[in-house]
Amino acid sequence: MKRILAILVEDRPGVLTRVSGLFSRRGYNIKNIAVGPTMEPGISRMTVTVEADPLTVEQIVKQLNKLVNVLKVNDLTDETSVERELMLIKVKAEPGRRSEIQQVAATFRAKIIDISPDSMIIEVTGEEQKLQAFLLMMQEFGIKEIVSTGSVSLLRGSKVTRELRA
């Protein structure tokens, strides 16, 4: 089962290693991870997507909470939240197929951000499912390269993650 964890950490050297090392040594798999600053100076937020059963996730959360640099861990999976991932796709685009690609991109509200004589770079954001669907469409044209951020996630409404019970 896919779970999304929001982890607030102190922005100290090695904190990413501490978190990711904990996953690997206890045999948990990180599907993707995104790290960035928060509004509070010195505090960063990691969004980690894991594939695990509920008991394992409970254990992951407890183990994360034991790390001295970890401030708070929340499982956002069961909360109403919005989740986004950003992906850049370099796709083959001979002049004759450009408009076709543009149409598909428009449907997915993706943006074309670079064009060269035989390729394009497209930027698309959304939930994982949407990105997968878009990739499927792009395969037809020939994908040269992709890169993506991990998922990031925020609670809907005015509630903020720090106010959730751990």
Place this chain on the structure above:
Amino acid sequence: MVLACLEKENVDVVFGFPGGAVLTLYDEIYKMGKRHILTRHEQGAAHAADGYARVTGKPGVVIATSGPGATNLVTGIATAYMDSVPLVAITGQVATPFIGTDAFQEADITGITLPITKHNYLVKDIGELPWILKEAFFIANTGRKGPVLIDLPKDIQAQEGEFDYPDRLEISTYKPIYEGHLGQIARACTAVKEAKKPLIYAGGGVASSGAHEEMLAFSQKTRIPVTTTLMGMGSIPYEYELFLGMPGMHGTYAANNAINEADLLLAMGVRFDDRVTGKLDTFAPNAQIIHIDIDPAEIGKNVLADIPIVGDVKRVLAEMLKRVQPGDTEMWCKKVVDWKKNYPLRYRQESNNCLKPQFVIEELCRLTAGEAIVTTDVGQHQMWAAQYYRLKSPRRLISSGGLGTMGFGLPAAIGAQVAFPEKVVLCIAGDGSFQMNSQELATAVKYDLPVKIAIINNQYLGMVRQWQKLFYGGRYSHTNLAGGPDFVRLAEAYGARGFRVASPGEVEETVKIALNTPGPVVIDFQVDPEEDVMPMVAPNTSIVEMIGGEER
């Protein structure tokens, strides 16, 4: 500045080994006359600091240089981590401009020890040093205790800075929970009142939090029998009528069967280790489980708890003692006490003059009145020590339970003896394990530490041999140590006294002589080489499927 911090933390002794990257620190030790025990190997220093911590309950402090000095601490740190022992390790590091350049004697020790420390630090600014040291001691010795490492580059050691040592500390990201949830405590008390076959299963957390008196009082008030793990040994006096001995792989018939039949298991400061539980889904199959532990991550890790209580065992038990009403357990108590009587730990003493290891330990116990501080290595002798040395009080069996570190016993005995110069410190060692840190005999001699070392010499890596005999068709692959050193002459070469005992008749006299000999003494007990630790539960089977636990 480090030394000033150590003063503030009331550290009276440090263990260590100098080197290039800690020259400045050692110069301060020299100038300030700080008490320092020089071992012969950094691993020995780590285990000695660990032994010191285990007997005193205060954090042990160990110092080593960068690179190989630091990596030699790794086994010692991992040992302390697995057994939740408060340890502060200070390592030298190459000067900050050289970090990351593969400089001479450089190793990324914070990276290496990340998984085996509670927390660690690389100091990059002299201004950080006071709060890092303060935090290190605080983290090591609060909550679930454990080792903390501070990596201190050479140039930072030489810097001067303002010494502003915080008196108190508030770490927003680190808040151990000590008080148990009152609602859960009330539920636990109800469960105790209703239980017909309750059992206390207590571990290292009881000793660590100093909850032994509360636990005994609790058991007496509620008439609930007690089994203690290797780490919990001594938390209940061996002779207490409702004490059933150790559970698990080499546990007693009474303890394992009590777990199997119990309708309520009060797990206190334990982590349901595989050496205790055997096959997990057969463990305590009939019991509701109350799990009290200071580490929330232990609760539900291996076994789901019906009533989880996160908190310090001592405080939780004190709270429970106020409320708990005994249930009706007399039938149950009678049953387990009968088991204890009818299926005791025992061994066969053949009529010939063969020296049985169990007999040696029984005699050591008798001749020290069960009051020695006993350290062990790891293997058969460790289990026999746990089974046959009848402890009266906690913090007296010092053994590497979680990591199972051979070579732990002698350096740990040194640490214990440094802490308590007047007490009898007995190191029960194996001939294999002893050779892993025998160089520390030099340390014991140099500081005139009167540790008494009993080598249970069966000329084998005995526990591995036992498994080979039982599970690998008797193929003794590389476990035969025959032809090893003459331990008596080895002891003498180091300037210690050495004795050899090969028959039961010599044990008493030699032990008495050893106990009355000043300074370190080695006794080479040449025991039956084929003796096995019994009873035994094969790995990944139920703990009631015991080999060698027949009725008397």
